[in-house]
Amino acid sequence: DTGVSQDPRHKITKRGQNVTFRCDPISEHNRLYWYRQTLGQGPEFLTYFQNEAQLEKSRLLSDRFSAERPKGSFSTLEIQRTEQGDSAMYLCASSLGQGAWETQYFGPGTRLLVL
Amino acid sequence: GNSVTQMEGPVTLSEEAFLTINCTYTATGYPSLFWYVQYPGEGLQLLLKATKADDKGSNKGFEATYRKETTSFHLEKGSVQVSDSAVYFCALSYGIQGAQKLVFGQGTRLTINP
Numbered sequence: 001d002t003g004v005s006q007d008p009r010h011k012i013t014k015r016g017q018n019v020t021f022r023c024d025p026i027s028e029h030n031r032l033y034w035y036r037q038t039l040g041q042g043p044e045f046l047t048y049f050q051n052e053a054q055l056e057k058s059r060l061l062s063d064r065f066s067a068e069r070p071k072g073s074f075s076t077l078e079i080q081r082t083e084q085g086d087s088a089m090y091l092c093a094s095s096l097g098q099g100a101w102e103t104q105y106f107g108p109g110t111r112l113l114v115l
Numbered sequence: 116g117n118s119v120t121q122m123e124g125p126v127t128l129s130e131e132a133f134l135t136i137n138c139t140y141t142a143t144g145y146p147s148l149f150w151y152v153q154y155p156g157e158g159l160q161l162l163l164k165a166t167k168a169d170d171k172g173s174n175k176g177f178e179a180t181y182r183k184e185t186t187s188f189h190l191e192k193g194s195v196q197v198s199d200s201a202v203y204f205c206a207l208s209y210g211i212q213g214a215q216k217l218v219f220g221q222g223t224r225l226t227i228n229p
Contacts, residue, residue: 040221
């Protein structure tokens with residue numbers, strides 16, 4: 001069990017550019033979550049996948065954000081036309097889905113800085 | 116709605132001191148409650164959890180009891196170590212489309228001095 005991995009760990013980009021992040025969940029975990037964490041705050045839910053289906057999206061996820069999980073394995077989060085307000089840590093978590101006993105395991109995060 | 120409020124930091128203690136980090140929640144229904152810890156440069160790690168009222172979660176000397184009557188889940192440790200220095204997050208989870216959405220507090224930074 002290698003844990004949840006995310007790539008890249010750090011990304012610096014200029015305003016207006018597109019960026020894409022990748023998350024590899026723990027193998028056989030059917031649920032995958034994306035959260036965003038700004039400085040000094042707790043993570044906030046962005047979206048969730050059950051296998052390959054995206055079942056829930058937060059209102060925080062504007063039209064510039066898109067997430068995919070092809071084949072129910074790894075997931076990507078793309079931000080188009082980045083803005084300075086997108087600067088944050090983007091966290092991925094996966095779980096096996098056991099109802100109230102579910103535990104989400106987090107990756108190390110991708111820190112995005114938009115200049 | 117669902118929300119979590121936790122004690123503002125930063126908190127600075129000496130080694131072997133007693134630790135309490137307060138956490139209260141607002142929720143519809145019966146959420147599960149969690150404490151996550153974030154060490155410098157690392158991702159969030161689950162510290163402990165409780166899934167129903169009066170349950171006590173415990174791990175690595177830390178404890179928290181799910182108190183429905185006071186809507187609280189305070190984190191305690193009897194004797195802290197320098198290695199406990201980290202940011203601690205209280206969270207609740209509730210069901211969405213069959214899964215569990217986590218709602219976090221703002222985090223409490225803890226520094227333990229030798």
